[in-house]
Amino acid sequence: MLTVDPTQSLLLVIDMQSRLLPAINQGGQVVSNLERLIQSARTLDIPVVYTEQYPRGLGATTPVLAAREGETVLEKMTFDAVKTGQLLALAGDRRQWVIGGCESHVCVLQTALGLREAGKNVYLVSDAIGSRKPHDREAAIARLARHGTEIVTTEMVIFEWLGSAEHPRFRDLLQPLK
Secondary structure (H helix, E strand, O other), rough: OOOOOOOEEEEEEEEOOOOOHHHHHOOOHHHHHHHHHHHHHHHHOOOOOEEEOOOHHOOOOOOOHHHOOOOEEEOOOOOOHHOOOOOOOHHOOOOOEEEEEEEEHHHHHHHHHHHHOOOOOEEEEEEEEEOOOOHHHHHHHHHHHOOEEEOOOOOHHHHHHOOOOOOOHHHHHHHHHH
């Protein structure tokens, strides 16, 4: 399936940590788009999973994006979160991984490649990922596209999750997009 299906997807928020974000190019836009994705996923009962790279050093997920009760935060030292041995089990029977976070060319890239190697469908939200240097972000997007990752935007994901203007939550999710 090429479209993002709300019954088959989950949102993976990678390393949006308070001590890392000030160094991220256009970090405010990345945070804003991830905030919209998280709110939309919660509204539509789509699971949200978080990773935090070495939280003792880089801090926790920035408060505006922080996990709520019932959402999983996976602490890690590996750049590829799949290598923790815990990430794949969090998806249950969901096959689609919608990914945003930092840094595009390190943890986002390696985790997306790990998910692809595990046979998962990966949707990289290009306007919800960031790196310190723009060219690192662009290189990550190009590499992941070559390896079968679908490159999408925040609005593409939200509208695919909705599927129709007749969706009962359409107006709830449309307002933040304006």
